[in-house]
Amino acid sequence: MINIGLYYKIKSGKEKEFEGIFNDVVRLFKGAKGMNVAKLYREVGTNEYLIYSEWEDMRSFSDFVRSSEFKQVTSIGREMVDGTPRHRVFTEMERPV
Numbered sequence: 344m345i346n347i348g349l350y351y352k353i354k355s356g357k358e359k360e361f362e363g364i365f366n367d368v369v370r371l372f373k374g375a376k377g378m379n380v381a382k383l384y385r386e387v388g389t390n391e392y393l394i395y396s397e398w399e400d401m402r403s404f405s406d407f408v409r410s411s412e413f414k415q416v417t418s419i420g421r422e423m424v425d426g427t428p429r430h431r432v433f434t435e436m437e438r439p440v
Contacts, residue, residue, distance in 0.1 A: 344399060345397070345398050346433035347394075347431070348433060351391070352424065354423055360423055368394070375403065377399040378397075378404075379398065380397045382394075382396075
């Protein structure tokens with residue numbers, strides 16, 4: 344299993360819209376081969392978010408992010424992001440929970 348952290352800083356006033364986009368992505372996650380769970384966290388008092396997901400393997404995650412559905416949803420969300428998103432792949436021992 345691998346764990347993925349996708350980190351986003353969202354433009355002020357766009358937080359609720361971003362959370363709605365996340366819900367769309369979760370619906371896509373549920374249909375993705377190899378995905379186990381996806382959760383959205385918001386840092387208290389900020390507009391910074393973490394999308395945390397667990398996957399059976401890296402190939403499953405890579406296939407998902409290359410899908411046309413994922414690209415469509417992220418292109419919509421791109422207008423809400425402040426700066427460049429970052430990501431991290433966690434090993435079993437590093438899970439942030």
